[in-house]
Amino acid sequence: MIKVGIIGGAGYTAGELLRILINHPDAEIGFVQSSSNARNLISDVHIDLLGESNLKFTAEMPFELVDVIFLCMGHGKSKEFMEENTLPESLSVIDLSHDFRLKRAGNDFVYGLPEINREKIKATQKIANPGCFATGIQLALLPLAANNLLTDEIHVQAITGSTGAGQNPTATSHFSWRNNNLSAYKIFQHQHEGEILESLTQLQPTFNNGFNFVPIRGNHTRGIFTSAYTKFSGTIKEAKEIYSSFYSGHPFVFVVDKNPALKQVVNTNKVVVYLEKHGNKLVIISLIDNLVKGASGQAVQNMNLMFGLNEKAGLNLKPVAF
Numbered sequence: 001m002i003k004v005g006i007i008g009g010a011g012y013t014a015g016e017l018l019r020i021l022i023n024h025p026d027a028e029i030g031f032v033q034s035s036s037n038a039r040n041l042i043s044d045v046h047i048d049l050l051g052e053s054n055l056k057f058t059a060e061m062p063f064e065l066v067d068v069i070f071l072c073m074g075h076g077k078s079k080e081f082m083e084e085n086t087l088p089e090s091l092s093v094i095d096l097s098h099d100f101r102l103k104r105a106g107n108d109f110v111y112g113l114p115e116i117n118r119e120k121i122k123a124t125q126k127i128a129n130p131g132c133f134a135t136g137i138q139l140a141l142l143p144l145a146a147n148n149l150l151t152d153e154i155h156v157q158a159i160t161g162s163t164g165a166g167q168n169p170t171a172t173s174h175f176s177w178r179n180n181n182l183s184a185y186k187i188f189q190h191q192h193e194g195e196i197l198e199s200l201t202q203l204q205p206t207f208n209n210g211f212n213f214v215p216i217r218g219n220h221t222r223g224i225f226t227s228a229y230t231k232f233s234g235t236i237k238e239a240k241e242i243y244s245s246f247y248s249g250h251p252f253v254f255v256v257d258k259n260p261a262l263k264q265v266v267n268t269n270k271v272v273v274y275l276e277k278h279g280n281k282l283v284i285i286s287l288i289d290n291l292v293k294g295a296s297g298q299a300v301q302n303m304n305l306m307f308g309l310n311e312k313a314g315l316n317l318k319p320v321a322f
């Protein structure tokens with residue numbers, strides 16, 4: 001049984017982790033740290049866990065009692081945490097922030113996208129969990145990169161749910177502003193672009209064309225709807241064969257023939273990918289839940305791989321159709 005610790009247990013990603021891990025057949029939660037909520041029941045904050053667990057938040061971090069910790073703190077906080085704490089050599093770390101995703105000198109974290117780094121994930125003790133937009137966009141484009149087929153500019157628009165902005169309310173995340181509303185932000189300069197481009201060039205080192213990304217704030221709570229297009233000289237049949245072959249060994253990715261809907265993936269670790277060919281352009285749609293495959297579900301998927309478990313353990317989550 002894998003003993004788990006969660007650092008920064010009050011936010012959305014930690015809540016999603018708790019929902020998954022409470023029912024994980026091979027994991028047991030050792031502690032959930034939150035200084036501001038110490039000694040309170042986790043169900044006082046994550047109210048849907050009422051009756052699911054009697055765990056309480058703690059201010060302490062007893063690393064010696066667990067095998068792996070998940071860092072669910074704000075961006076910049078994980079780097080501070082790693083600098084300020086001496087961790088046991090046997091302890092594994094899965095970071096859900098942006099701090100260790102990009103390749104830099106001295107960064108020994110493996111980028112935790114199983115669809116391209118599965119074997120590296122199995123062999124490491126430190127994982128940088130990918131960003132939510134980055135996950136959805138990469139899974140739309142990686143099969144093309146793996147076949148050296150990104151020969152022109154890439155155009156992407158992706159719409160995310162409000163939970164992607166975190167739990168603390170802001171001027172653009174509170175209900176009155178977000179409900180019945182849409183807006184674009186960080187056009188062509190979103191922080192996830194760096195990790196996306198690193199993964200594309202990992203598979204296609206010659207790629208140096210434009211990457212044009214327009215992020216959209218949606219008026220829903222969960223899920224990312226990504227639509228991308230780029231030039232593609234092959235047929236739609238060839239495109240589907242390329243995508244199906246690339247994802248054949250990856251249990252959470254489904255390449256479908258029917259134009260999909262976001263509710264197919266909400267509350268699950270699934271990825272749905274759909275293709276259309278229009279003239280010389282290939283259109284790719286990919287759908288994920290930003291809190292599950294885009295964050296906590298993928299983090300548990302990485303934990304499973306790190307500890308030699310079934311990759312799908314604890315992740316048989318059911319979508320909500322209505």
